[in-house]
Amino acid sequence: MTKKLPRTNYVGQTPIVPIRRKILFVFILLFLVTCFATNIINLFLSQNQIIRLTNQVIADQLNELYVNAGNQFQIMSYKNDRKSSLDMLNQAGKSLLSDHHSVALGVRRDGNIIFFAGGDKIKEDWMYFTDQEALDQMCWSLTKESSPSLSFKSPEGLSYFGVYKYQKDWDCFIIRAEMTLDTQRSLLKNFIVISVIIIVLTIVSMATGTFIFSHLLENIQRYTRAIHQIHDKTRTSIDASSDDKPVIDISQSPNDDITYLAANFNELYSTTQDLLMIFQKFVPENVANEAYKKHTILLDGKPKELTILFSDIKSFTARTEVLEDDIIKILNVHYKSVIEKISSNKGIIGSIIGDAILASYGIDESVKENKSLNALNSAWEITAITAELRNKISARFEEIKKTRPVTESERKVFDAVMFDVGVGIDGGNVFYGNIGSGNRLANTVIGDNVNSASRLEGLTRIYKVPVIISDYIRKEVQKDLNARKRFVFYEIDTVTVKGKTETVKIFLPVDKECVYSEWKYENVSEELECFEKGLDLYYKGKWKEAKVEMKKSKLELAEVFLERMGRSSSAPAEWRGVWTMKEK
Secondary structure, three states: OOOOOOOOEEEOOEEEOOHHHHHHHHHHHHHHHHHHHHHHHHHHHHHHHHHHHHHHHHHHHHHHHHHHHHHHHHHHHHHOOHHHHHHHHHHHHHHHOOOOOOEEEEEEOOOEEEEEEEOOOOOOOOOEOOOHHHHHHHHHHOOOOOOOEEEEEOOOOOEEEEEEEEEOOOOEEEEEEEEHHHHHHHHHHHHHHHHHHHHHHHHHHHHHHHHHHHHHOHHHHHHHHHHHHHHHHOOOOOOOOOOOOOOOOOOOOOOOHHHHHHHHHHHHHHHHHHHHHHHHHHOOHHHHHHHHHHOOOOOOEEEEEEEEEEEEEOOHHHHHHHHHHHHHHHHHHHHHHHHHHHHHOOEEEEEEEOOEEEEEEOOOOOOOOOHHHHHHHHHHHHHHHHHHHHHHHHHHHHHHHHHOOOOHHHHHHHHHHOOOEEEEEEEEEEEEEEEEOOOOEEEEEEOHHHHHHHHHHHHHHHHOOOEEEEHHHHHHHOOOHHHHHHEEEEEEEEEEOOOOOOOEEEEEEEEOOOOOHHHOHHHHHHHHHHHHHHHHHHHOOOHHHHHHHHHHHOOHHHHHHHHHHOOOOOOOOOOOOOEEOOOO
């Protein structure tokens, strides 16, 4: 059974009217116009024809009455009884009447009526012919030949039409006439009957037309449903990556031009979806959705408070020299997981530059989650999946070593694919928008916090930790009650980064739920506590005591400070606890 369309579909604010309704409406409209126009024309033609035929009938009756009037005049002359002759004329005229308002009368030139016969609905006999214009016409006709037809007004003001003839003996005009309204009423009755027949035929035609058009245009209805499903699916945002693409099914359609149109629509839709899928891969998701909704991308931007994540592969240049062309395949494996983790945490990929990736959190204002917490979750998930990949490669390498000796080139390849990443996160007010020209543009974030995130990632190589965040991130994450229980923030230094004069505190956020064994909280908490004690003594300039605590830590992080302090037992003069970085 064919599924019916909703009563009204909409594209934006515009209602979509099924074509079969339009065709049926036009068909019925033309049908009604044709029928009623024909009926009205027929009414006027019939009215003239009826009047003409009626005139012919009453003309014959007039002649009969005229002869009778001559006979009665002879009788009157013989008997000298005028009243009896006029009574006989009245009776003769009465016998000729065919309708309720029909009249037969004799009118003298001065307007006096000498005899009068009227239908059963004439209230009283006419005593005087009141239509002077008609009387003048009849008098005038005595001198010239003219039509014997006549139209006049009765004493009651009703319209009559008929024929007349002058009777010399009685010196009067004998008139036989019918009321115009009686003829019009008859025609009106016919018009009403015909109109009812037209309306009935129209209803039957509508039912028949609906059935026929529904059958003939069944494929259009199916195509409309399919197109409406496509419109509903893509109304708010694009989903070109979906394999379930709604298209028009034309497998059971006839080989007509409508099916050809549907086939071309399918091809166009498929091409558009392919282009959208490619477009989505090269621009951020929010930019693709905005371009789809507004059908344009503007060169504009505005300040926004965002969280910026910067991730980079350590020692990447050296790895490319070993892996050469295969580096692209390895990078794709790495980025597949990284991008998935960022997207699942509501981050938007801003750019991919070689081995580095920049992501922003907080661009989509509909996401109400803590943007810095989402970025921190992404950082540890990226660290964990990279460690998992290293573990898999290491396990495979160990299996190979058990079966045969490993060559030097193989060992170099093994070392090259053992990726390790650093992640830096900072946040604050940045400029977010589209820059470039009308021919080429890019979506980007610009600001000190973006550069800071990059520099924090660079510090992960120096401090030998996977993730470093700013104080801004620490404070925002701690606004979340559950995050305060889950993350422990360890201060690792106060630095002045290259190119800046202000000092910043940097932190290592340790995730108690991290599955990365090397940085599980229970494995590193004691060492980090020792480091924190040593860092406090380091800040105070008590380097001798600081070294003792740092050595207890046994972290690579502590080794950085032991090397920095060297053999000194105390801080240098004017020590402020701030370390100035010489490199980015």
